[in-house]
Amino acid sequence: MIRMLIVDDEEIITDGLFDVFSQLNLNLDLYKAYSGEEALDWMNTTRVDIVLSDIRMPGMDGLELMRNIRSSWPHCKIIFLTGYNDFDYVYQAIQSPGISYLLKSEEYDKIIKAVTDAIHELESSLKFHDLVKQSREKLTTLETLAQGNYFRYLLQGTRTTEELEVDFRNLGIALDPALPILVAVADIQRTNMHHSFAESQNAALAVKFLAETFLAERTDSLGIIDHYGGLVWLVQPKHGQVRELDEAYARTVKFLEGQFELMQQACLDSLGITFAITICADTCEWKQLSEIYDRLRSEQYRRAGDGAQMVQTVTLGTIGTAANSRTLREKAESLAIHLEGGNREGFLHLFNELMKTAFDERGNGGPFALELYYTIALFLLSYINRWELHDKVGTTGLMQRDRHSSWQDSYEFLKQIAESLFNLRLSVERNRAAAVIEKIRLYIEEHLGEDLSLVRLASVIHFNPSYLSRLFKQESGINLSEYIDEVRMEKAKNLLKKDELKIAEVGVQVGYETPHSFTRFFKKSTSMTPAEYREIVRK
Structure with a gap:
């Protein structure tokens, strides 16, 4: 969803524009600010795609705001609202790309058209093939595969800074081994499942190449295809931005959250690919890479819901010994990838294909069938042990093939265990999603008069805003904004039934600081003003 911020120091203009765009079906996530400083606070908190702003404001004016926007969100489109005497400001502004302007005296139709044009420009800029073409010139597929092999080598042990410098130079890795990194992992999901290894590899490469374009302006990064066919990014702020390390890395985390959301939409529209991203907000020393990587994969497993289009930022705290083994038998690798990713269809398809190769025409199994059985049984047992599922999934006879009456029965037994694991995962994801939604509902009820x-x-549960919006609608059957309005209306009616509070005070308690905003909200829902409602209740 495209995010638009409306900025003007005149409250009546800001609120009026906010109301106008709220009633349009433009698929916008709207926010408002009454000063340049407040707008900057929003942009330091989340990605902003369009800014509709007054160009002349007290304190931070539109030009200074524009410079801050360009440093944080280079793709952001800016539309300035100007007066007749502001053309000196306008002349300076239009020297930068992505800037347009309108007179404040223009009708709403022209403002709506300017915003609609900006939306179309943003959508066009996300067209996948042009972006991939640009980034392919920077990194070849051969280099990508070599760097992926090197990443797996890094996970096996530590290297000195001097050794890393030599390796990075030879492999064309534009990272500084003397500085810490930020780590993000992606679980790629395909809406149209293809089981070819080449197609899966190409999908991962496509997402990786796309990231080069989105991340290049503000960061130095390395995207890698990992052992499971997912993606890992190692990221540092560009050298010119590391004078204050902590601040630079914190700003980079926010930048990654916003850019990965844009990448997700581009991949979904162009390739039918979705991916869940988990970002570590803590900086990582190179010697900690193995532990951080394992912990992030664990966080992906414990996600709420199906993870489609999710950007999750986590703080891992103290890093200890890695708990998860990355070494799986070669013939079980593809099945393990499907199991880890929760891809039931891909798992069963490949499982059935392997069964056909394990038996002869009479259904008898040879040495390969025995090896395949124990290979699959071993990674199923490893999965059950790792996630402590012994009391939920029975494993009796799993490592004893001769307890089964036939080869067919033994493989059906493996399939049943796998089906149980997929069912259990689905149930757990739904329970976690329900717990997240309940937490949000409680927070709304307890903070009704505050910023909702x-x-x-999203910051309460550490998800990206668009994923929270989708998850809430998916689990509750109602938009989050509609639910908040319902809770506000319920509380407002209860407070109006009593005479202890003035109408303006009731409005403040349900989140409306100005009386006219509360009256407009109440009348839109009930066709009467708060005063009229209170009078009817009294009678």
Whole structure:
């Protein structure tokens, strides 16, 4: 969803524009600010795609705001609202790309058209093939595969800074081994499942190449295809931005959250690929890479819901010994990938294909069938042990093939265990999703008079805003904004039934600081003003 921020120091203009765009079906996530400083706070919190702003404001004016926007979100489109005497400001502004302007005296139709044009420009800029073409010139497929092999080598042990410098130079890795990194992992999901290894590899490469374009302006990064066919990014702020390390890395985390959301939409529209991203907010020393990587994969497993289009930021705290083994038998690798990713269809398809190769025409199994059985049984047992599922999935006879009356029965037994694991995972994801939604509902009820923007609510559970919005609608059957309005209306009616509070005070308690905003909200829902409602209740 495209995010638009409306900025003007005149409250009546800001609120009016906010109301106008709220009623349009433009698929916009709207926010408002009454000063340049407040707008900057929003942009330091979340990605902003379009800014509709007054160009002349007290304090931070539109030009200074524009410079800050360019440093944080280079893709952001800016539309300035100007007066007749502001053309000196306008002349300076239009020297930068992505800037347009309108007179404040223009009708709403022209403002709506300018915003609609900006939306179309953003959507066009996300067209996948042009972006991939640009980034392919920077990194070849051969280099990508070599770097992926090197990443797996890094996970096996530590290297000195001097050794890393030599390796990076030879492999064309534009990272500084003397500085820490940020790590992000992606679980790629395909809406149209193809079982060819080449197609899966190409899908991962496509997402990796796309990231080069989205991340290059603000960061130095390395995207790698990992052992499971997913993606890992190692990221550092560009050298010119590391004078204050902690601040630079914190700003880079916010930048990654916003850019990965844009990448997700581009991949979905162009390739039918979705992916869940988990970002570590803590900086990682190179010697900690193995532990951080394992922990992030664990966080992906424990996600709420199906993870489609999710951007999750986690803080891992103290790093200890890695708990998860990355070494699986070669013939079970593809099945293990499907199991880890929760891809039931891909798992069963490949499982059935392997069964056909394990038996002869009479259904008898040879040495390969025995090896395949124990290979699959071993990674199923490893999965059960790793996630402590012994009391939920029976393993009796799993490592004893001769307890089964036939080869067919033994493989059906393996399939039943796998089906149980997929069912259990689905159930757990739904329970976690329900717990997240309940937490959000409780927070809304307890903070009704405070900021309940999508960005604020998302920060409570450390998800990206668009994923929270989708998850809430999926689990509750109602949009999050509609639910907040319902809760506000319920509380407002209860408070109006009593005479202890003035109408303006009731409005403040349900999140409306100005009386006219509360009256407009109440009348839109009930066709009467708060005063009229209170009078009817009294009678």
